[in-house]
Amino acid sequence: MVVARLTAALLIATLSLLLGACGGGGSGAGSSSSGTSASSNTPEPEEDRSVTISGYAVKGVISEGIVTAWVLDSEGAFVRVGEPVRSDERGYYDLAVPAGQDLIKLELTSDGNTRMRCDAVDGCQGYGGSGAAAFGEDFWPGPNLQLETIVAIDDSEGPTSGHLTPLTTLSTTLFEVTGAGNGWQGVEQAQRRVEAWFGLQAGAVAVTPVDITRELPADLAVTDLEAALVNSAFLGLAEEFPVEGVQGVIDAFRHQLMSTGEIAPDDADGQPGSDRIRARAAIHAYTLADGETNTDTLLSAAERLVGTMDDPVNAGTQPDDHPASGDEDATTEGEPETAPESEQDLVQQPAPEPTPEPAPETAVARLSWQAPLTRENGNALSMGEIDRYIVRYGTQPDVDQMTNEVIVEDGQAMEYEVTDLQQGTWYFAMRTVDQNGLESAWSEVASKTVVR
Structure with a gap:
């Protein structure tokens, strides 16, 4: 549609x-x-019917990823349903599962055939020290890639969408840690919390992923753009995990959720905080703005992601006790004309004063x-x-x-x-x-x- x-x-x-x-x-x-x-037709036996789940795997675009569906059995163990399928060159998959399910957990894994499109603006290092890939080129993400999401099945509503990204993976982990007994409401609560930690607008986790390595649509919604930038930022930190690659970045945040049920804004115990992802996402936006037709939208997204780092409304359940470092008397005038050199610059510099906007x-x-x-x-x-x-x-x-x-x-x-x-x-x-x-x-x- x-x-x-x-x-x-x-x-x-x-x-x-x-x-x-x-x-x-x-x-x-x-x-x-x-x-x-x-x-008036005789209903088809429940065990003979199936429903279709389809969606995209984007971190950047993941081709030949293996998508598998799982459900919880009566003993609380995950059981595979249906047959695994592979994502195509667009990251798209189409998976049939037996009807009669409620919540389905989808898992994407990798093997030797899997490829990921590099969406880090400064390039990507291949797994295990293999050759580097430039922005927009495909490379092997390694054998340990794992993305997850949870979808609700409604037989009467036709095909169900279920996208797989780092953000859906974190919200799935949070759901399993804190809200697995609350059904779909628990899934949505987990998504809202993840969105808040990374400074995203409501609904951003579940949007159809955008491939930022391709020309961005002129009418791209701000929510979709910011979600794409944040998802891409995980790959930008992969160089800090030379063995695990991008999965090491995702797992660092998953470890926080499994340990504390929260994601910290600042680095702690050698693990990156959410502010690092926001800052890297902003760098991607500034870099992409040079030559893109929707420059204003990219710059606006970058400034909003950085400007909400110390905003308690956009920091999930984290208290606002991590003020930005630097000179408290320093001021920033006007909009930046060039991209900052690193995410550390973004974290340490005071956010520019927002320009008053008219009432919506x-x-x-x-x-x-x-x-x-x-x-x-x-x-x-x-x-x-x-x-x-x-x-x-x-x-x-x-x-x-x-x-x-x-x-x-x-x-x-x-x-x-x-x-x-x-x-x-x-x-x-x-x-x-x-x-x-x-x-x-x-x-x-x-x-x-x-x-x-």
Whole structure:
């Protein structure tokens, strides 16, 4: 689904309503207690059905990575489900798993065929001292690469997305340490905490990864850009782990989470702190800004990542007791014209005073859709049989956690405007209701990022 993105007061989101649609005719008494429709077809046995999980592995782009799915059994042990698949040259994979699962843990591992695209602006050292790779070139990341993520499966919503990055790996580790008993809510809580530690905006962990070694889209959302920069920064510190490589960097942060349940902002016990990643991400942004068409966005992302290092709102549960070093009386005027020489410069220099910004404007999301033409059992569904549509939206991608709901009373309508949206990423879904009160499954979720 391709959605136009505007940064002014008007945003357009297109919802693809290729719904199974309302259950076969008859009265409303024939609907299930949950309100979803019933199909007249004999259901396929649960053990014979499968659902599809797809996504991207990007740290930079990982090709020929081995993606495996796991579930917890009744004894609390992880059991593999389905057959492993390999990511393609774009880092994309498509994995079938048996239906009837709730949460699935995905794991990407490497072997001799796996390749990683170097997304460190100053180049990458190959595993075990092998040849160096320039920015944008592929190299062997070694045999120890391991990225993880957790996805929620909903059989009625079609294919499930599950991306694999360093950020999803850390949020998965945190979930297993602190929130494994809380289901999907625990997963999202872990993601929010990881985002805060690295100065990212809400929802950044789960976004589709961007390959920063390729030309960046002119309309790239700030949330997506900052997530890509932070993910790339882990590779920028790999030289400090000459044996383990980039996995050594990721494991250093995982060790903190498994030991304390938190990530420290400053280096401690020989392990890097989150400020090192933010600073390296900013260096990547400054370097990329030289020659990119979206220079202003890159510079803005760099300054925001660095400027929030001592902001308690953006530091997770860490107390603000680590002030930046240096002369307290020093001041910084204007915007930097060149990239700092190292992340240490960024950590030690006082952040520039932010330029006052106008109050955020509210935005409008225009939802448009096509009415379903058939019911789940294959019978035709005419426009005259549609009574209304239900629209849900909120700042969480899970339909059940969307906090706003409106009824579009006109069953012949094909668009609706949601107004007064504040800055941030909003998610939308809708369902069809026929004249008998039977409801379809929810549509796929559309999203729109509101920026100033």
